[in-house]
Amino acid sequence: MKESKFDRKIDDIGLKEGIAKLTPEKIQQTFQKFMDSEAGAKLRVYHETCVRCGMCSEACHFFVSHDGDPSYSPVGKVTQTMNVLINKKGRVDAEFVYKCAQIAYTECNLCRRCMHYCPLGIDTGYIMSMVRRFCHLLGVTPQYIQDTAHSHSATFNQMWVKDDEWPDALLWQEEEARDEFPNLRIPLDVVGADIMYSVIGPEPKFRTQLIYQAAAILHEAGVNWTMPSLPGWDNSDMAMYTGDFEMMGRLKRAHFECAQNLKVKKVVMGECGHAFRSVYDMGNRWCGWDNYPVEVVHSIEFFAYLLRTGMIKMKTKFPGPVTIHDPCNIIRGRGLMDELRFVAHEIAEEVIEMTPNREYNYCCCAGGGVINCGPPFKNVRVKGNKAKAIQLRGVKEKGVSTVISPCHNCHGGLEDIIHGYELGMDLKFLGDIIYEHMEKTKAVE
Amino acid sequence: MHDIYNFVVGPLAWFGWGVFILGAIYKLVYAYNKFITKDATSAHYMSWKFGLRSIGAWLIPFFTTGWKNNPLVTAVTFVFHICLILVPIFLSAHAILWQQFFGIEFFWTLPDNVADIMTLLVIAACVFFAVRRLAYPRVKFITEAKDWWVLLLVVSPFITGYLAYHQIFNYQFMIVLHVITGLAWLALIPFSRLSHMLFALFTRAYIGSEFGGVRKVKDW
Numbered sequence: 001m002k003e004s005k006f007d008r009k010i011d012d013i014g015l016k017e018g019i020a021k022l023t024p025e026k027i028q029q030t031f032q033k034f035m036d037s038e039a040g041a042k043l044r045v046y047h048e049t050c051v052r053c054g055m056c057s058e059a060c061h062f063f064v065s066h067d068g069d070p071s072y073s074p075v076g077k078v079t080q081t082m083n084v085l086i087n088k089k090g091r092v093d094a095e096f097v098y099k100c101a102q103i104a105y106t107e108c109n110l111c112r113r114c115m116h117y118c119p120l121g122i123d124t125g126y127i128m129s130m131v132r133r134f135c136h137l138l139g140v141t142p143q144y145i146q147d148t149a150h151s152h153s154a155t156f157n158q159m160w161v162k163d164d165e166w167p168d169a170l171l172w173q174e175e176e177a178r179d180e181f182p183n184l185r186i187p188l189d190v191v192g193a194d195i196m197y198s199v200i201g202p203e204p205k206f207r208t209q210l211i212y213q214a215a216a217i218l219h220e221a222g223v224n225w226t227m228p229s230l231p232g233w234d235n236s237d238m239a240m241y242t243g244d245f246e247m248m249g250r251l252k253r254a255h256f257e258c259a260q261n262l263k264v265k266k267v268v269m270g271e272c273g274h275a276f277r278s279v280y281d282m283g284n285r286w287c288g289w290d291n292y293p294v295e296v297v298h299s300i301e302f303f304a305y306l307l308r309t310g311m312i313k314m315k316t317k318f319p320g321p322v323t324i325h326d327p328c329n330i331i332r333g334r335g336l337m338d339e340l341r342f343v344a345h346e347i348a349e350e351v352i353e354m355t356p357n358r359e360y361n362y363c364c365c366a367g368g369g370v371i372n373c374g375p376p377f378k379n380v381r382v383k384g385n386k387a388k389a390i391q392l393r394g395v396k397e398k399g400v401s402t403v404i405s406p407c408h409n410c411h412g413g414l415e416d417i418i419h420g421y422e423l424g425m426d427l428k429f430l431g432d433i434i435y436e437h438m439e440k441t442k443a444v445e
Numbered sequence: 446m447h448d449i450y451n452f453v454v455g456p457l458a459w460f461g462w463g464v465f466i467l468g469a470i471y472k473l474v475y476a477y478n479k480f481i482t483k484d485a486t487s488a489h490y491m492s493w494k495f496g497l498r499s500i501g502a503w504l505i506p507f508f509t510t511g512w513k514n515n516p517l518v519t520a521v522t523f524v525f526h527i528c529l530i531l532v533p534i535f536l537s538a539h540a541i542l543w544q545q546f547f548g549i550e551f552f553w554t555l556p557d558n559v560a561d562i563m564t565l566l567v568i569a570a571c572v573f574f575a576v577r578r579l580a581y582p583r584v585k586f587i588t589e590a591k592d593w594w595v596l597l598l599v600v601s602p603f604i605t606g607y608l609a610y611h612q613i614f615n616y617q618f619m620i621v622l623h624v625i626t627g628l629a630w631l632a633l634i635p636f637s638r639l640s641h642m643l644f645a646l647f648t649r650a651y652i653g654s655e656f657g658g659v660r661k662v663k664d665w
Contacts, residue, residue, distance in 0.1 A: 117514065121652035
């Protein structure tokens with residue numbers, strides 16, 4: 001391949017300031033150290049054995065949405081980044097690092113859809129996350145996502161929520177909910193509770209009603225639950241996506257220590273995708289754990305359990321047809337597609353599927369930290385996911401105007417796509433519908 | 446010419462085989478060591494069940510998502526690889542060499558006319574791959590010089606073998622060229638893109654283990 005032109009550079013102050021501090025020696029030494037100390041057989045073997053067949057291309061929503069532009073294909077992105085780094089042994093200039101960072105952080109969602117297409121089983125998502133790791137080691141990261149990583153370092157949550165603001169947000173939601181459920185509590189720090197409920201930083205910050213809804217559902221179901229009042233409550237993990245694996249490990253430890261101090265049987269987490277990835281796949285490995293030390297149950301599984309056991313009964317079902325958007329980290333990452341469909345059919349009158357779906361689903365284009373790279377890259381996400389817009393328009397024509405997706409990131413991404421392509425559809429969490437349509441035996445009339 | 450022939454099927458052949466075998470062992474041992482030390486958190490999840498399941502799924506033509514979405518590439522890839530492996534091993538002329546140098550006696554060899562067709566299929570497949578590299582933007586974009594070298598490396602022994610068998614041009618010259626290109630092919634397996642011959646089963650088994658064991662979904 002000839003050195004390809006990169007004509008889509010986007011101005012980002014984090015990347016710009018980051019490369020301003022680089023020298024060719026620093027880049028080369030950092031790469032050498034990275035290869036010697038961190039990169040193992042996977043990266044080397046993938047680099048050597050990829051036969052450049054290009055079969056992974058059409059797996060990627062970026063490639064599909066850009067009408068087959070090869071620079072957006074999974075292997076195309078590897079060819080422009082890690083491939084050059086390895087071939088040149090890190091002898092690249094700062095501008096090249098900028099390009100690597102832009103591609104790895106904003107043009108790949110690490111959704112791993114391409115894994116269904118590669119005959120050799122080459123994990124492109126892993127390669128791109130290693131490009132990110134290298135950029136992180138050089139201090140070249142997009143400003144917005146780096147800000148969330150800084151927040152993680154300083155506060156152990158993603159959104160600079162201060163230590164007093166967190167319990168305050170919970171008490172506020174408890175107070176609100178008690179208008180509807182007079183005996184409702186959001187029990188804080190109850191040692192020995194069955195379940196610790198954990199959320200991501202953005203919930204108290206700007207989706208606080210989700211905490212209300214969750215409290216209402218848990219209260220109605222009569223679950224013995226608690227929430228931690230101290231840092232460690234946030235299960236999210238943007239450090240995982242910036243490549244700051246050290247911080248990722250610290251976050252996971254803090255979170256599980258919270259659960260262990262409370263001696264709970266399980267952690268139930270809100271409707272989030274990436275946080276789930278960080279507990280079953282990435283964070284646990286960094287800490288050297290085979291799996292999570294305290295069982296983590298995703299909301300999908302938990303709602304399925306509540307509905308199956310009759311702890312929650314639906315009074316009505318959501319009227320009209322809905323469609324399901326499968327979040328990568330929960331479905332392709334953890335195989336919860338059947339549970340999701342069970343819940344969706346229990347709570348909605350009719351479900352009309354988009355195809356491809358389940359573990360073959362197209363990503364929302366916000367995941368993998370891409371939405372966290374902020375406004376400079378919003379158009380990258382929206383234009384880069386025309387494929388999803390076409391899918392959504394397809395079901396819209398069949399009369400669907402509501403999309404269920406149990407993931408915060410997917411909501412953020414799909415919202416922009418729905419607006420960007422003027423689709424006029426609503427987005428719902430499972431919790432939104434369950435809260436709205438369940439039997440509320442403990443509520444005041 | 447006879448001296449040259451004797452040299453290439455004698456010392457040079459031993460050299461080629463030596464490089465192939467020692468190189469393959471070196472590469473596999475190096476990768477294994479790196480895998481269990483640097484990628485220990487991946488190695489931990491290796492599973493026979495899911496690894497073999499994944500290999501099995503991808504050995505069936507048109508079964509996996511990747512194969513289904515690229516029917517022509519799939520057909521050519523399967524035919525190419527089957528011929529590529531069977532012809533050099535089971536060609537009747539090669540059976541003599543197996544017997545002569547390794548003492549391995551074959552009970553069955555490919556009928557010559559079948560081997561002839563299979564050789565042409567390999568050459569045709571390589572032409573297909575070359576055209577694809579030139580004409581298909583998604584492949585052209587990612588093609589490097591070494592992808593061309595490897596294609597040339599693979600097709601050369603088949604072209605020279607075909608020409609030698611049919612005694613087109615000078616047989617003596619062609620057969621020597623055939624042996625040399627064949628040995629180069631063998632010797633470079635561990636040190637080129639062809640190393641996917643050594644690693645494919647392992648990369649497949651690894652990702653199968655991750656998808657089956659950790660992510661609980663199919664990897665095809």
